[in-house]
Amino acid sequence: MLNINELETRWRKHKIKEYTPLAVIALITVLIGIFSIYVVSTQQVETQKEPSTLKADSKQEEEQKKEITQSSKALKKVTLAPSFKFISNIDNDIELDKKKEEKVKKKKYVEKTNTILIKRQSTQEDISYVIKRFKNNNDPALSLFIAKKYYELGEYDSSYNYALTTNQIDDSIDDSWLIFSKSLVKLNRKKEAIKVLKKYIKHSNSSQAKLLLRDIMSGKFR
Amino acid sequence: MKNSIYDASKNVFLDNIDVREYIQLDRVSTLYKSLKDSVRKPLKMILLYGKPGTGKSMLLSKLHHDLSSTQKVFIYSTPILDDSEFFKSLARDLFDVKYLGELNFTQLMLIVKSKLSKNYKVPLVLLDEAQLYSSEQMEKIRLLSDTRIVKFVITLHKTDKEDIIAKEHFQTRIWESIELKNSSKNELRIYIQKKLMKANCFDSANMFSKNRVNLIHKITKGNYRDTNKLLYTFFNIYSWYCYNDPSAIDSNIASSKIIEMSAIQTGLINA
Structure with a gap:
């Protein structure tokens, strides 16, 4: 006598038994696949990371070297020498502007004479010209240039003002904060300078700012 | 419905096993034809072997069915394991001798000799499940086949043991052996x-x-x-x-x- 219900149960058990090894093999294969994909992807990420980390390391090394050289220079000269590389660009801009103007003038001159007159302006005139341009375009590079020029000329009030203006436009320019702090020191506001530098270092972790702070605090920079 | x-x-x-339900398949038909051809040859014994369920009994039954109208053919579908009973069955079927009491191989051989004549036609005995016969019985069947007064077609299950039986008893005598496969x-x-x-x-x-x-x-x-x-x-x-x-x-x-x-x-x- 057939017992279909029991037979169906036995059949179901048989199918489970039959497919279990296949399911296990499939599961293992999938897991191996996922694992191998994961391994390959992590390896790729590591290989991609490696050069950048190397670069970062080399950058760090360079920065450390710079710090060492700068600190050694600072030890020798006591005062900081900010980079004025961008000035050449600004100068070029000024020259280009001048050339344009000269070109316009040239035509007039050509009619009169064939000689070109180059008029050398004084530093004060330069500054007033840059100020004029800064008022037009509000470029922080120009305001920084002005601040630096005023600092060089010993007009610390003006350099302070222009550095402050620069910081207000763009608060991430290292040189501007340095000129600002230096100007404060020169204006006998050493405590304020230290406070500003500390805040800035906390924000930017600038090595140059650190050096300057150390110099100010040690009294090397007055 | x-x-x-x-x-x-x-x-x-x-x-x-009903010969009317015999299904004609190419390979089986070829084997059956070859079995029929072997029966016509002057062979002492023909061995039909294969694993259980490959159709040996069906083929043997069909052979019996097909030949029974033209020649003397007897089929022993189940082995008769008692010697005396087996010989008495042979004496009755082959020579119409109804023997009362025990019949041994020597007495059977005497009956066989007494029945031989010029017009004697060798009958065919089909033994199914021959692996169930004892070695002694198989030896007597071999001796009987050697007299050429009876021709045997026997079927065996193909196992190691039965291969040995086949080797020992029939190796030199069987001129035809047919294997049935799944x-x-x-x-x-x-x-x-x-x-x-x-x-x-x-x-x-x-x-x-x-x-x-x-x-x-x-x-x-x-x-x-x-x-x-x-x-x-x-x-x-x-x-x-x-x-x-x-x-x-x-x-x-x-x-x-x-x-x-x-x-x-x-x-x-x-x-």
């Missing part, structure tokens, strides 16, 4: 379909696609007896569903689930 079809189909696969997938398909169509179960015959026959072949390894057993149970289960849960079955194609259930039921699948 369907119920009767499944019931009729079920009965087709009842495991009995069917191939194609043969099994033809076998199933022909068997069902012979019983006018055309719908059932159409249920067995190539895939389903392959599954059956995988389970039974092409063994005819196992296939019969499996399909008998298969139609029995189909019949049950037809009465109790008709929506669970598809009458157009044999359900692989029910084929497997049948295999579990018959022990062909161990579940």
Whole structure:
């Protein structure tokens, strides 16, 4: 006598038994696949990371070297020498502007004479010209240039003002904060300078700012 | 209506040896022809061997059926294990001698000699399941065949033990040995379909696609007896569903689930 219900149960058990090894093999294969994909992807990420980390390391090394050289220079000269590389660009801009103007003038001159007159302006005139341009375009590079020029000329009030203006436009320019702090020191506001530098270092972790702070605090920079 | 079809189909696969249900397959037909040719040759013995369920008994029955109208042929489907009874059966069938009391081999040989004449036609004795005879009996059968007064066709299951029997007793005497094997997938398909169509179960015959026959072949390894057993149970289960849960079955194609259930039921699948 057939017992279909029991037979169906036995059949179901048989199918489970039959497919279990296949399911296990499939599961293992999938897991191996996922694992191998994961391994390959992590390896790729590591290989991609490696050069950048190397670069970062080399950058760090360079920065450390710079710090060492700068600190050694600072030890020798006591005062900081900010980079004025961008000035050449600004100068070029000024020259280009001048050339344009000269070109316009040239035509007039050509009619009169064939000689070109180059008029050398004084530093004060330069500054007033840059100020004029800064008022037009509000470029922080120009305001920084002005601040630096005023600092060089010993007009610390003006350099302070222009550095402050620069910081207000763009608060991430290292040189501007340095000129600002230096100007404060020169204006006998050493405590304020230290406070500003500390805040800035906390924000930017600038090595140059650190050096300057150390110099100010040690009294090397007055 | 369907119920009767499944019931009729079920009965087709009842495991009995009926020559009317013999299914003509190319390979089996060739073997049968070769067996018939061997019988005509002046051989002492013919050995028909193969694994159980490969159709030896069916072939032997068919041979008996086909030759009985033209020559003296006797079939011993079940072995007579007692010596005296076996010899008495031979004396009765071959020489019409009804012997009362014990009959030993020597007495049988005396009967044989007394019955020999010029017009004597060598009778054919078909011994099925010969592996069940003892070694001593087999030795006496060999001696009897050596006299050329009787020709034996014997069937053996192919096992290591039976190979030894074959070697020991018949190696030098059997001039013809025919091996029967399990069917191939194609043969099994033809076998199933022909068997069902012979019983006018055309719908059932159409249920067995190539895939389903392959599954059956995988389970039974092409063994005819196992296939019969499996399909008998298969139609029995189909019949049950037809009465109790008709929506669970598809009458157009044999359900692989029910084929497997049948295999579990018959022990062909161990579940």
